[in-house]
Amino acid sequence: MTEIRTPRLLLRRWSDDDLVPMAEINGDPEVMRWIADGSVRDLEQTAGDIERWEEEWDDEGFGLFAVELLASGELAGFTGLSVPGFPPEALSEVEVEWRFGQQFWGQGYASEAASAVLEFALTDRGLDRVISFVQPSDTASENITRKLGMERERETAHPEYGYPLVVHAIDLTEYLA
Incomplete structure (x- = not known):
């Protein structure tokens, strides 16, 4: 089973x-405001999400990790890799993603987890390139991409x-530089 430990986090498969x-x-509207159409997701939808995320591990050899706080064992959210379903020019790319509960914001967890996933992608899984999609007004995610050393490449819709x-x-x- 694939796991990654950072100083404060355990990135692991879903249980x-x-x-x-x-x-x-x-289910938190503030968390979901930057995701798809901003709609919250219920228990049944989340169960389907987790099932799809686990299938991507089986299909691609990578996926979205559950992120657990080492100190408390709490689930803070997720980060990981996925193949984007859009736009057409990105269908052959791999995206790094993250989503954390509001109570875990502003503590560096997303950056810490995403940095570990980026290393996993480029050194363990042998990927040559990783992308991320961010809405221009999502300054928190913009900051994370900057901390990861990612550069703005283009705009799309x-x-x-x-x-x-x-x-x-x-x-x-760029990562190794």
Whole structure:
């Protein structure tokens, strides 16, 4: 089983015990405002999400990790890698993603977890490049991409909802520099 430890976090595969806390995170309108159309997700939808995330591990050899605080064992959210379903020019890319409960914001957990995932992607999984999509007004996620060393590459629009997205990217050469 794939796990990553950082000084404060355990990034691991999903368990049945993660469903309720992840559904609570997905049910928070403030957490979800930058995701898709901003709608919250209920317990059943979250169960389907976790199932899909686990299937991506089986299909791709990477996926979204449940992020657990080492000190307390609490589920803080997720971070990991996925193949984006949009836009067409990014279908062959791999994206780093994160989503954390509001009570875990502003403590560096997302940056710490995403940094570990980026290293995993580029050194363990042999990927040459990783991207991230961020809405221009999502300054917290913009800050995380900057901390990861990702550069703004281009702008696009969400194909279903039409809002602007900025594509950030880093390749192995940039990462190792």
